[in-house]
Amino acid sequence: MKEDTVHPIDDDLIVRLQAAIDGLPVPAAPTPVLVVRPGRDFAPLRIAAAIGLSAMTLVAALVLGAAIGERRAALSSIPPSPARTADRYGIIVASGGPVVRREDDATQIARLYDEPIHRGGSELGVLHGVSPDGRRVAYWIWGASPPGLGSLTLTKLALFDANSGTTRELLSLPDAAGSGVVWSTDGSGLLVGVGWNSGAASANGPNLARLRTIDLATGKADDVGPAIDSGASGNATLRPLLWDRAADRIVALAAAGNANYATSIVVIDHGNAQSYVLDGHFLNYSIGISSDGKTLAGARTRDFALVAWPVADYAARTEIVPKPGERILSLWWRPRSDQLYFAHDNGLTADPAQWSRLEVWRPGVDSPRVVDPSPSVMGILFRFDGSAYFASYATAFNSLELVETDSGRHLGTFSERIVGTLLLPPR
Amino acid sequence: MHYQVNVIQRQLRAADAEATWTRRYAELRPRLVRALAATVGTYAGVEDAVQEAFLAAIARDDREIANLGGWLYTVALRHMRRTRRREVILQALRFRRPDVAPEIDQAIARIDLLAMLGQLPQRERELLIAKHYFGSTQDEIAAGFRMKRGTVSATLSRAITKLRALEGPE
Numbered sequence: 001m002k003e004d005t006v007h008p009i010d011d012d013l014i015v016r017l018q019a020a021i022d023g024l025p026v027p028a029a030p031t032p033v034l035v036v037r038p039g040r041d042f043a044p045l046r047i048a049a050a051i052g053l054s055a056m057t058l059v060a061a062l063v064l065g066a067a068i069g070e071r072r073a074a075l076s077s078i079p080p081s082p083a084r085t086a087d088r089y090g091i092i093v094a095s096g097g098p099v100v101r102r103e104d105d106a107t108q109i110a111r112l113y114d115e116p117i118h119r120g121g122s123e124l125g126v127l128h129g130v131s132p133d134g135r136r137v138a139y140w141i142w143g144a145s146p147p148g149l150g151s152l153t154l155t156k157l158a159l160f161d162a163n164s165g166t167t168r169e170l171l172s173l174p175d176a177a178g179s180g181v182v183w184s185t186d187g188s189g190l191l192v193g194v195g196w197n198s199g200a201a202s203a204n205g206p207n208l209a210r211l212r213t214i215d216l217a218t219g220k221a222d223d224v225g226p227a228i229d230s231g232a233s234g235n236a237t238l239r240p241l242l243w244d245r246a247a248d249r250i251v252a253l254a255a256a257g258n259a260n261y262a263t264s265i266v267v268i269d270h271g272n273a274q275s276y277v278l279d280g281h282f283l284n285y286s287i288g289i290s291s292d293g294k295t296l297a298g299a300r301t302r303d304f305a306l307v308a309w310p311v312a313d314y315a316a317r318t319e320i321v322p323k324p325g326e327r328i329l330s331l332w333w334r335p336r337s338d339q340l341y342f343a344h345d346n347g348l349t350a351d352p353a354q355w356s357r358l359e360v361w362r363p364g365v366d367s368p369r370v371v372d373p374s375p376s377v378m379g380i381l382f383r384f385d386g387s388a389y390f391a392s393y394a395t396a397f398n399s400l401e402l403v404e405t406d407s408g409r410h411l412g413t414f415s416e417r418i419v420g421t422l423l424l425p426p427r
Numbered sequence: 428m429h430y431q432v433n434v435i436q437r438q439l440r441a442a443d444a445e446a447t448w449t450r451r452y453a454e455l456r457p458r459l460v461r462a463l464a465a466t467v468g469t470y471a472g473v474e475d476a477v478q479e480a481f482l483a484a485i486a487r488d489d490r491e492i493a494n495l496g497g498w499l500y501t502v503a504l505r506h507m508r509r510t511r512r513r514e515v516i517l518q519a520l521r522f523r524r525p526d527v528a529p530e531i532d533q534a535i536a537r538i539d540l541l542a543m544l545g546q547l548p549q550r551e552r553e554l555l556i557a558k559h560y561f562g563s564t565q566d567e568i569a570a571g572f573r574m575k576r577g578t579v580s581a582t583l584s585r586a587i588t589k590l591r592a593l594e595g596p597e
Contacts, residue, residue: 013587013594014559016540017540017544017555017559017560020541021462021465021541021556023538024465024538027460027474125449150447150450153450205447260448
């Protein structure tokens with residue numbers, strides 16, 4: 001139907017009205033102090049005052065926390081603690097773009113890129129992967145989108161080498177957008193997902209996606225596996241999860257239609273691609289793989305259960321279905337171990353929701369154990385080697401506590417928004 | 428409410444591979460906040476309404492939403508109306524003290540054109556901004572605001588005329 005036209009004099013009025021609205025200030029977004037890591041769930045976010053915790057609960061949590069923390073050492077699968085090299089542990093901080101610095105020194109070592117100029121004050125996520133040895137970081141850089149992909153997408157892939165302190169560009173996508181990056185298990189290459197718009201589909205995102213490997217020694221990039229096509233509408237996403245070069249295996253999740261939910265898992269063994277369907281609406285970002293590449297886990301929103309399964313055998317899955325009124329939406333694999341950490345919340349029955357406890361589970365091996373009964377643990381971010389994690393508490397919204405994983409000992413408090421960790425050369 | 432906020436934030440802060448919603452949130456939230464504040468004349472309740480709207484959008488199939496900004500604006504307005512009605516009742520029953528206008532609201536009053544916009548009836552303000560700030564079509568507005576298309580057209584025309592009159596002669 002024909003739209004009514006606006007009188008030319010009114011055009012100016014409309015333009016000035018638009019400018020007047022654009023001139024209004026925008027309060028800071030309810031920004032999280034921590035993004036657990038790209039592709040991961042991080043919990044909550046309203047200011048601590050909005051999360052009504054009682055003093056009694058806090059006192060109980062502190063007492064119980066001390067007691068239960070001591071039991072952590074009894075877990076049989078805990079990997080040996082690395083030497084205490086706090087001065088070599090680095091963090092990536094979101095500060096107008098990702099910035100690298102030492103845990104114990106606020107001096108900036110490198111800025112990976114500048115946050116792009118965009119409308120609004122909330123900082124975009126930092127999509128990256130840290131090499132198995134922790135010394136290199138591969139990361140996507142935001143840029144103006146190719147046609148059909150919106151206004152801002154991940155258009156360049158770059159590498160930061162902590163030993164040399166240098167960055168270099170690995171990949172530029174003039175016609176596509178990046179989606180995820182993982183290191184090969186031997187640290188010799190990268191696996192990324194790319195998506196593009198065929199032109200026949202919705203103009204708001206990629207409707208075609210595929211995986212691409214990059215060999216770091218030669219710089220050679222190769223497409224692997226089949227492309228997925230979401231058809232004339234809806235988005236298509238392939239997010240890489242594993243590249244085991246020794247076993248010649250690649251694992252990725254596929255989302256077709258609604259980009260928020262993974263629809264299937266793709267496993268490519270020796271070049272032969274197979275896939276299986278995920279039922280029950282798994283949140284895309286919740287799905288992760290264990291360090292040994294054998295087990296996948298994700299949050300199934302149909303019943304808010306935590307589900308873990310062997311990579312190639314979904315039928316052999318094990319599940320933790322929460323108690324009535326509880327949900328499990330947040331999970332984190334501890335690096336260099338088979339331990340899966342996860343958090344409960346009671347958002348189904350409580351308003352505001354509270355995070356009831358942090359647990360650890362070795363799927364297929366033992367039952368979950370509580371490692372932190374605090375009702376306010378909202379999210380964690382492991383150091384690249386799993387030796388400690390940054391925890392975000394509802395009771396201290398603007399800071400993160402660094403907690404030694406094995407002992408539960410608090411190592412420090414941080415006030416920045418930490419998005420990643422790495423290993424830096426000695427001073 | 429906070430449960431829903433948390434759900435949204437989880438989704439938006441995930442920054443997963445394609446970062447679709449993170450990007451949309453980063454791009455659209457400031458526009459929505461400004462537009463809603465300009466529409467209702469206060470920032471109070473705006474952030475919650477924006478979160479509610481994103482929650483509703485995330486739960487839907489993207490394909491059903493042609494103009495995401497306009498759609499979010501309409502949904503957020505609906506939420507604000509519901510909330511406002513509830514607060515009026517609570518205040519009448521003295522269960523809740525009236526909100527004190529945030530200091531940031533002064534920014535709206537300081538911009539002449541927005542001060543004039545504030546003199547229009549709320550429905551006219553809503554439609555003006557949906558049409559001319561978010562680019563919603565009259566059909567989309569009619570569907571979103573549950574009005575007849577003819578009424579949308581007439582309301583928009585009336586609003587423009589009034590706003591021009593309020594501005595006075597050039």
